[in-house]
Amino acid sequence: MFDIVIRNGLVVDGEGGPGVLADLAIQDGRIAAIGQNLGEGKQTLDATGRVVAPGFIDPHTHFDAQLLWDGQARPALEHGVTSVIPGNCSLSLAPLKIADRATVVGMFQQIEEMPPEAFTEKFAKWTWEDFAGYCAAIEPDLAINVAPLVGHSLIRLWVMGAESQQRAATADEIVAMQALLRQCLRDRAIGLSTSFVDVDANGRPVPSRFAEFAELDALCQVLGEEGGKMLQVVPEFYDADITIARIDQLADFSLKHGIPTTFSPVFDSHATPKAAPRILDRVAEQFARGARVWPQMQTRPIDISFSMLNPSLFLARLPRWVRVLRQPLEQRIAALNDPATRASMIADCGPDGGEAMFGRLVVRGGDRAPEAYVGRRLGDIARERGEGAAEAAIKISCENGLDVAFLAANGGHDDTGRIGPMLANPLVHIGASDGGAHLASFSTYGDTGYLFSEFVRASGDFTLEQAVKKITADTADIWGIKDRGRLKPGLAADVVVFDADTIARLEERPVHDVPGNGLRYIRSATGVDAVLVNGAVVYADGAYTDARPGAICN
Amino acid sequence: MSADGAVVRTAEAIAREAIIVGAELAAAHDGQAELVVSIRYPNGVVGHVLLDADAGYALMRSCEIDDLGGLAGQSWRKILEGVKTCSTS
Numbered sequence: 001m002f003d004i005v006i007r008n009g010l011v012v013d014g015e016g017g018p019g020v021l022a023d024l025a026i027q028d029g030r031i032a033a034i035g036q037n038l039g040e041g042k043q044t045l046d047a048t049g050r051v052v053a054p055g056f057i058d059p060h061t062h063f064d065a066q067l068l069w070d071g072q073a074r075p076a077l078e079h080g081v082t083s084v085i086p087g088n089c090s091l092s093l094a095p096l097k098i099a100d101r102a103t104v105v106g107m108f109q110q111i112e113e114m115p116p117e118a119f120t121e122k123f124a125k126w127t128w129e130d131f132a133g134y135c136a137a138i139e140p141d142l143a144i145n146v147a148p149l150v151g152h153s154l155i156r157l158w159v160m161g162a163e164s165q166q167r168a169a170t171a172d173e174i175v176a177m178q179a180l181l182r183q184c185l186r187d188r189a190i191g192l193s194t195s196f197v198d199v200d201a202n203g204r205p206v207p208s209r210f211a212e213f214a215e216l217d218a219l220c221q222v223l224g225e226e227g228g229k230m231l232q233v234v235p236e237f238y239d240a241d242i243t244i245a246r247i248d249q250l251a252d253f254s255l256k257h258g259i260p261t262t263f264s265p266v267f268d269s270h271a272t273p274k275a276a277p278r279i280l281d282r283v284a285e286q287f288a289r290g291a292r293v294w295p296q297m298q299t300r301p302i303d304i305s306f307s308m309l310n311p312s313l314f315l316a317r318l319p320r321w322v323r324v325l326r327q328p329l330e331q332r333i334a335a336l337n338d339p340a341t342r343a344s345m346i347a348d349c350g351p352d353g354g355e356a357m358f359g360r361l362v363v364r365g366g367d368r369a370p371e372a373y374v375g376r377r378l379g380d381i382a383r384e385r386g387e388g389a390a391e392a393a394i395k396i397s398c399e400n401g402l403d404v405a406f407l408a409a410n411g412g413h414d415d416t417g418r419i420g421p422m423l424a425n426p427l428v429h430i431g432a433s434d435g436g437a438h439l440a441s442f443s444t445y446g447d448t449g450y451l452f453s454e455f456v457r458a459s460g461d462f463t464l465e466q467a468v469k470k471i472t473a474d475t476a477d478i479w480g481i482k483d484r485g486r487l488k489p490g491l492a493a494d495v496v497v498f499d500a501d502t503i504a505r506l507e508e509r510p511v512h513d514v515p516g517n518g519l520r521y522i523r524s525a526t527g528v529d530a531v532l533v534n535g536a537v538v539y540a541d542g543a544y545t546d547a548r549p550g551a552i553c554n
Numbered sequence: 555m556s557a558d559g560a561v562v563r564t565a566e567a568i569a570r571e572a573i574i575v576g577a578e579l580a581a582a583h584d585g586q587a588e589l590v591v592s593i594r595y596p597n598g599v600v601g602h603v604l605l606d607a608d609a610g611y612a613l614m615r616s617c618e619i620d621d622l623g624g625l626a627g628q629s630w631r632k633i634l635e636g637v638k639t640c641s642t643s
Contacts, residue, residue: 237583238604271580271590272602302581313579313587313610319620326611412581441585 002027002041003535009047009497012465014054014473014486019465024052026493029535029549033489043537045530047497051464054472054487055082055145055494055533056448059479060232060264060296061435062086062112064093064148065119068126069515071141072544075445076435079505079525080496082533083484083553084435087149088264089234090195090208094134094150095158095180101126103157106201113440117516132187135552142550143538145494147481149232150184152194152219156207164207165200174218181222190479190554191230192219196246198234217253224257230479233263240275244282251291260478264296264432267413268422276422283427294478296431297423299451303442303508304411307366308336308394309402320348329402336398346390354390355379358406361393365510365519366405370396375509378406407442407508416454420461423451423470429478430470439520446505446523453504464500481553492553493535496528503527570596572630577622582606589613589622593630603633612636 002025010019011034023038024031056079063073063086073084086092091107105119128134131150138146156164159176169177181192194208194216223229231253235246243263250261268276279295286293306312311325324335324345335341349357359379363369373381373396382392397404413419422428430451434444448471455461462470476485483492505523514520531539536549575594582588582604589610591603605613613636614620617628 239602241601265583267583269580269590271578275602302583303585304581304587305585306587311607311611313589313607316579316587316589316610316614316622322611322614322620326615411587438584 002032002039004043004045004493004532004537005038005041006045006047006052006495006497009050009052010500011487012051012053012468013488014469016465016469016473019051024487024495026495026532026535029493031487031489031491031493034487045497045537045540047529049499050497050529051468051500052487053080053468053496053498054485055496055531056080056471057083057085057475057479057481057485058433058435058448059085059262059429059431059475060088060433061444062088062091062108062437063146063435064091065108065112065114066436067138067142067146071138071548071550072143072538073436074544075522075524077144077531077533077544078528078539079446079448080498080503080528080531081144081435081448082494082496082531083145083147083481085147085149085190085479086436087151087189088193088232089198090151090153090193090206091198092131092134092149092151092154092193094128094131094154095184096154097129097158100157100161103162103200104154107153107198107206110201111198112437113520114514115516115518118514118518130187131184131189135188139550139552141548142552143544143548144533144550145484145492145553146550147190147479147554148188148552149191149193149230150181150189152192152208152211152216153206155180155184155192155219156211160207165204165210167210168212169215174215177215178218178222181219182226185222185226185229188552188554189229190481191232192223193232195234196236213249217256220253220257220259223259228258228260228480231259231261233261235263237263237265237267240272240278243279247279247282247286247293250293251286251289254286254291254293255289260292260294260480262294262296262429262431262478266295266297266428266432267302268415268419269412270415273418280422280425280428287427292478294427294429296429297419298413298432298434299419299423299430299447299455300433300505301410301414302412304408305364305405305441306408307402307405308332308397309366314408318345318348320345333398333402336394336402342391342394345394346388349390353388354393355388358382358389358393361389361406361408363396364405364407364508365521366400366403367519368400368403369405370400373404375507416459416461420455420459423455424461424466429475431475439514439518441521443508443521443523446525449503449505449525449527452500452527457501483553493532495530495532497530499527499529501527572596574625574628574630574632575600577625579622580604591625591633593633605633605637609637612639615639
């Protein structure tokens, strides 16, 4: 008798071929058989009318800290994500000497927007210094699989201390970094991440940005010697020309050391419409040379968020608003409360009272946003209040100390007609979700559901099977994860059962579930019936289970 | 150089400078609005510079404008002036 049998589902195995109606049997955490009329199981899941697919793999996350208090990486798991890769952008939580913890916590607070309490309340388990110790600290409570990268900034900080943010490394220090990286890889790191962009809590470049070419080359040599491990990079993504120069550099590393490389983010912008296509053209040229330089592109559009507390360029097209919002806070509040100034600002928005520009905004949060307004369109709220949309935006802000955040959905990377074909490009790696980061700015969950709702069902850029392949087998192959990403007998039983007609991400909402009562924005899933990790049900019928079958994998 | 030591640029030198030809708002990776400033170089190539809110507003201050439309025709040096103000404020 099998442990679990999933019956009568459309089995989409991750390789891109047509789905097949079949049962799938699981034994001892692995896929035991796929076929018709398989024998009995101790547990049976009915998948009639549902898709049975490999668990999705998210290659770009920052769950490093969250995994210490939440081994389910909520809400990633309920979206069907069964494996995550944290440690991106040069930042991991190991190897890390006790003396340097505050430095790295500052970097995480800057990037992940976590309150300091999250680190003081929940880091009682912070027992490790080395990479093996970090893996040992998180592994017992994992419900999701984790394939962690080791961060270049951490490697540098360990070897050079405070000088890692001041200067280039000496030859001896580079040798020490090579030895440390080698040890991390042997302690199950899946690769190395580095960044040419990120800053710490004080606005200083993170340690990896002080590395000279020779240092990165030497570290890539170790990645090659240890079996061709991944190099993940954040290039100067705001400039297409520099990004293209980095692509060439990564290609040279890839060819010289026999390693895969990946960079992120790549996103489409109406303001620079040639940028993403140029970047992808260069990627194609480098693949033609034999290099592996995988660009990561997110599926979700970028939403713009702003409040009147911190002036945003979102309002920069309105001259009278510019004059008011660039004033120091005290004068700004006074101006916004002045009826004559308000009237002139509203007049600036045109004859519709700002309905076109402000009516579509959503009140999304902020520490003082009225709960009754959160998640609702400003246009609807304004009508309730008997005000125009722009007037309501000003008054609601003033009534709440300006600490009310507004969201303009689909501000960028939102042209499905352009993005669909880019995502479908076989050289584009779907990723860059940033799961577990940007906590107080926007939700980084549900990109997989959006792939199906927008690019399978709405636009048809992908078939169901192609979409599944893109976020399962393709991801596993790119990263060298040999045991996952496909439904084949003998492989780990990471499985998601979902409704192809409804799988999607739900509306964004604020929650205060970060230790220290910290705010984050999340999106729950819909259309996902069950999620299994290593043969155990971790999510079913809308609820998480107590199972903790996750593992460190690489 | 003028009598008081200030650098004086000739009309010809100014004509050889890069000029701002436009600016658009866009969504940045981090969910903030950013300003994409288009600059035309003397050889005709148009490139882009991305500015965050602080730098964008500083540029507008430096150009003494409160309307993005007023950026067109300004020297690229205004971006430097704005960023310098912004980084020292």
